[in-house]
Amino acid sequence: MYYIGFDLGSSSIKAALVEISTGKSIGVVQEPKTEMSMLALKNGWAEQKPEEWWKHICKAIENLKKTYNVSRTQIKGIGISYQMHGLVLVDKEGKPLRKSIIWCDSRAVEIGKEAFANIGSEKSSSHLLNSPANFTASKLKWVKDNEPEVYNKAYKFMLPGDYIAYRFSNKINTTISGLSEGIFWDFKNDTVADFLLDYYGIDKSLVPEIVDTFGLQSVVDEKGEEESTLAAGTPIFYRAGDQPNNALSLNVFNPGDVAATGGTSGVVYAVTESLSGKESTRVNNFAHVNYKKSVPRIGKLLNINGAGIQYRWLLNNLSVDSYDEMNQLALNVPVGSDGVCMLPFGNGAERMLNNREIGTRLVNLNLNNHQKGHVCRAALEGIAFSFVYGMDILKSDGIDINVMRAGNDNLFRSEIFANTVATLINQEIEIYNTTGAIGAARAAGLHEGDFESYGKLVEDNDHVMTFMPFKDKAPYLKAYENWKKELNLILNNK
Numbered sequence: 001m002y003y004i005g006f007d008l009g010s011s012s013i014k015a016a017l018v019e020i021s022t023g024k025s026i027g028v029v030q031e032p033k034t035e036m037s038m039l040a041l042k043n044g045w046a047e048q049k050p051e052e053w054w055k056h057i058c059k060a061i062e063n064l065k066k067t068y069n070v071s072r073t074q075i076k077g078i079g080i081s082y083q084m085h086g087l088v089l090v091d092k093e094g095k096p097l098r099k100s101i102i103w104c105d106s107r108a109v110e111i112g113k114e115a116f117a118n119i120g121s122e123k124s125s126s127h128l129l130n131s132p133a134n135f136t137a138s139k140l141k142w143v144k145d146n147e148p149e150v151y152n153k154a155y156k157f158m159l160p161g162d163y164i165a166y167r168f169s170n171k172i173n174t175t176i177s178g179l180s181e182g183i184f185w186d187f188k189n190d191t192v193a194d195f196l197l198d199y200y201g202i203d204k205s206l207v208p209e210i211v212d213t214f215g216l217q218s219v220v221d222e223k224g225e226e227e228s229t230l231a232a233g234t235p236i237f238y239r240a241g242d243q244p245n246n247a248l249s250l251n252v253f254n255p256g257d258v259a260a261t262g263g264t265s266g267v268v269y270a271v272t273e274s275l276s277g278k279e280s281t282r283v284n285n286f287a288h289v290n291y292k293k294s295v296p297r298i299g300k301l302l303n304i305n306g307a308g309i310q311y312r313w314l315l316n317n318l319s320v321d322s323y324d325e326m327n328q329l330a331l332n333v334p335v336g337s338d339g340v341c342m343l344p345f346g347n348g349a350e351r352m353l354n355n356r357e358i359g360t361r362l363v364n365l366n367l368n369n370h371q372k373g374h375v376c377r378a379a380l381e382g383i384a385f386s387f388v389y390g391m392d393i394l395k396s397d398g399i400d401i402n403v404m405r406a407g408n409d410n411l412f413r414s415e416i417f418a419n420t421v422a423t424l425i426n427q428e429i430e431i432y433n434t435t436g437a438i439g440a441a442r443a444a445g446l447h448e449g450d451f452e453s454y455g456k457l458v459e460d461n462d463h464v465m466t467f468m469p470f471k472d473k474a475p476y477l478k479a480y481e482n483w484k485k486e487l488n489l490i491l492n493n494k
Helices: 050-067 109-119 121-128 136-146 148-153 160-169 176-181 194-200 222-228 242-249 308-317 323-331 372-396 415-425 436-448 451-462 474-491
Strands: 002-008 013-019 025-031 075-082 088-090 156-158 214-219 235-241 257-262 266-272 284-287 298-304 341-345 359-363 403-407 429-432 463-467
Touching: 002 050, 002 160, 002 242, 002 436, 013 050, 013 436, 025 050, 025 436, 050 160, 050 222, 075 160, 075 242, 075 436, 088 160, 109 121, 109 136, 109 194, 121 194, 136 148, 136 194, 156 160, 160 214, 160 222, 160 235, 176 235, 176 284, 214 436, 235 242, 235 436, 242 257, 242 266, 242 298, 242 436, 257 372, 266 372, 298 372, 308 323, 308 372, 323 372, 323 415, 341 372, 341 474, 359 474, 372 415, 372 474, 403 415, 415 429, 415 463, 415 474, 436 451, 451 463
Parallel strands: 002 075, 075 235, 257 403, 403 429
Antiparallel strands: 002 013, 013 025, 088 156, 214 235, 257 266, 266 298, 284 298, 341 359, 429 463
């Protein structure tokens, strides 16, 4: 018997089957094989058709069942992970009224800024734990102001994962974790943030019914069976945004647990019991998957735009054939790159730098002594230093690191990158070979609340290796201080 998990991204859908008895991954598929289309009618806009997500979900189910010879009756539960902060608006028949405004769409930035100024930083930080910023609530306000004919027809708003669950079940509901990622949740009163809805003039009836993150949320109905080919009655047991779900996939649930990802952009996601919004303009705070008022679990999310995208740019523009070749060149250069320093902030405004856009900078390059190995090492170190810099911000907001876990993705495959981070934060980094879709599938089994057994499933099936901090920290500290000096020169002169 199996659970099925979905990871709805902005570029593709991944679906996974796991064996219920062992938690072992049976297989993972991706749909479409190329990237999903994205509509950008204006600079900074990004939209997708929710119906396209559903089409690819159904195709992925068909692919999984055929490839692994699994029948619909063998799938006993569904878990859903999804791209965060998106907005789906539907009418009374459940039909989308417009394309989804997805996470990377920036049209509502000014709306959020104005709300933060007018509501006040103290109230925003203590109740929302965030600035309203460019999140789902602000996007809904944009629709109200700019597309009143759409807003007036709206029956409910949904997050992307809510829409997928609806297509399976014909039931519209959401979770506290989901509402918090849209900045619809009042943590101080542990209820929907009515004061923000009132400020934006948003009808409270648009908020879906709230269900538990783990539990019987709904079941596949006859129409859902016909379209998806999963059996009617199959329960949906779990739903969460991609970053909380990535943390879950790495067995990150408790205060002091930290999850890191090092893809195109980088993310540090730290769990705490503190409702502090001290760094609410630089760090996002969401209800983690196991949040309860009686046992608060907050995920503090720090994003680094300029991470793997910089290393990929070097791969495309240096005369090298692979990341492995770049890593080998970098290994021939000492810690600190003989003074060469790279600031990896060339992928737009960095929230942790107070939304400054400073670009990528390569400094201290000596044309007589330095070669491309120095540039490769400086790039890896610069990205690692940006992670450490971000973790320093998290620590100033009350985060203690007890364990750090990361996926076996591009940056964490690099010894230089992982060793630099581990040494500077003085913390082991455990590497796991898992995906969001596998995590979502396993999470379907957590409706019974057995988190201890879940952790053992992750450890037994996914652990790859552990990077240990080096005892000799001096060269790493010196290089990091040099990097921070270069960064501060820019930050203080703009």
